[in-house]
Amino acid sequence: MHLEMEQQEGEEDEYDGLLLLLPQMTGWVSSPQQNRRVYYTVLVILLLSLSVLFGMTKHTNTVDNERAVMWKVAADDDWLLETSQPVQVFLLAGQSNMVGFGSVQHLHSLIIEMGNYTHLVDQNDQWRVRSRVRVVLPSLKEESLTVGLGFNESFIGPELGFGWTISESLPNQNILIIKAAWDGYSLAVNFRPPSAGLGNYTNFRHKPFDDEKYGAAYREMLSIVNQSLEALAEPYEIKGFVWFQGWADQSPQKNSEYKTNLVYLIQDIRRALHSPDLCVVIGECGQYRGKPKDQENLQRVRDAQKAVTELFPNTSQLVDARAFTHENRTEHYNSGFHYHGHADTYYDIGAAFGEAMLKLMGVREDNHSG
Ligand SMILES: *[C@@H]1O[C@H](CO)[C@@H](O)[C@H](O)[C@H]1NC(C)=O
Ligand SMILES: *[C@@H]1O[C@H](CO)[C@@H](O)[C@H](O)[C@H]1NC(C)=O
Ligand SMILES: *[C@@H]1O[C@H](CO)[C@@H](O)[C@H](O)[C@H]1NC(C)=O
Ligand SMILES: *[C@@H]1O[C@H](CO)[C@@H](O)[C@H](O)[C@H]1NC(C)=O
Ligand SMILES: *[C@@H]1O[C@H](CO)[C@@H](O)[C@H](O)[C@H]1NC(C)=O
Ligand SMILES: *[C@@H]1O[C@H](CO)[C@@H](O)[C@H](O)[C@H]1NC(C)=O
Secondary structure (H helix, E strand, O other): OHHHHHHHHOOOOOHHHHHHHHHHHOOOOOOHHHHHHHHHHHHHHHHHHHHHHHHHHHHHOOHHHHHHHOOEEEOOOOOOOOOOOOEEEEEEEEOHHHHOOEEHHHHHHHHHHHOOOHHHEOOOOOEEEEEEEEEEOOOOOEEEEOOOOOOOOOEEOOHHHHHHHHHHHOOOOOEEEEEEEOOOOOOOOOOOOHHHOOOOOEOOOOOEOOHHHOOHHHHHHHHHHHHHHHOOOOOEEEEEEEEEOOHHHOOHHHHHOHHHHHHHHHHHHHHHOOOOOOEEEEEEOOOOOOOHHHHHHHHHHHHHHHHHHHHOOOOEEEEEHHHHOOOOOOOOOOOHHHHHHOHHHHHHHHHHHHHHHHHHOOOOOOOOOO
16 A cells, blocks of 8 residues: 555655654654654564464465476577577666566466466476576576566566567577666656756655665666676677656656656667667556546656657657556456556566567568657
8 A cells, every 4th residue: 555655646766764654654653762663563573474474385385386486497499509690689677567567376377277378388387488588687687588587486577478579580599688677766766867967856755865866777777788788798789678667757747757758768778878779669557547636647657658759750669558458357466556467468568569679670560650
């Protein structure tokens, strides 16, 4: 609940700080001293229950969970050692929905019960691992493409559908996907591109942010790209950038500058990567909201995302994530702003990003540009 509240307000990025204030805000306590006592008590109870839970789950893992998360086999297309083709590099950036909250358990049931996404498992129902596609996570950990590269091992992000789609169409090339995505990060503050200058935002205590807070994630993203490329032994080509973000920029102040910030982001990344025509795919926020006022604010972000792709008609594509949501489904694996954790939504969004990228790269036919 508090997460949604924090993100609706759109002004605070200090998630921990909000947790600290929670007892006071909910009226449990009145003085700061009491507040601290309640906080530590809650913390101790939380840690105790976590350790109990952890101990329990270690022994009570059902067969299904094991199947859903643990079993992985390599697909028969390893990293190509004998290729003259450069490694195709894609940067995937954004906030939590780019991190990925599609439930692996749900994906497993779609395969076993519905017969969908069967290409993701082998004949023994074990997860395939596509070693020709490497994924660098924000921690700089490098993995071969498979399930469990989302928020943690239990989740997928758009990288799965994206990587699978791209690699199917580029059978003779190695692919490197670099993920630079963090939960709750805004474009106005965290990813703020240098050309946008400093912002004028305050934290949850109504104190202005320190200057270095602006663009910290932008700089981190470029550093991750730099380190990933430095580690690469083979020649490479930076082919594309996928941006899937927006929930954290819903407040009127942030959504009013979303369009200019996103244009600057694209221009600054192209300059930094020495790639003036870098293909750009923008995922249009697809979450539905309850209240009309919130709908309006999210719609402004969506409008800005669309407007930006119109400014780069030949080198960008818009993908509306709403096309892949299942709002009326009753099984939920996560919250509404994470598309209820529906694995097909995350996979399909990623696959659509891949299709859009292939069009920009000229691999796929495109009937209408832009
Ligand atoms: C897969 O999912 C889609 C959409 O939910 C559904 O229409 C289809 O029947 C399912 N099964 C297969 C085998 O594609
Ligand atoms: C992944 O994160 C979820 C949500 O925080 C948690 O419930 C789950 O235990 C985690 N799974 C693993 C494998 O760490
Ligand atoms: C920044 O915001 C504060 C409070 O909203 C306002 O008083 C101030 O004029 C703004 N400064 C700039 C440079 O926009
Ligand atoms: C990484 O950054 C260093 C220092 O700025 C630079 O010299 C190097 O060329 C960069 N490497 C790549 C692959 O961009
Ligand atoms: C986009 O491509 C079309 C057709 O190739 C061309 O006429 C147009 O000038 C290009 N626009 C830009 C902005 O590069
Ligand atoms: C979802 O349910 C609402 C309310 O019943 C309905 O108006 C809408 O058409 C449904 N959407 C889909 C995609 O079935």
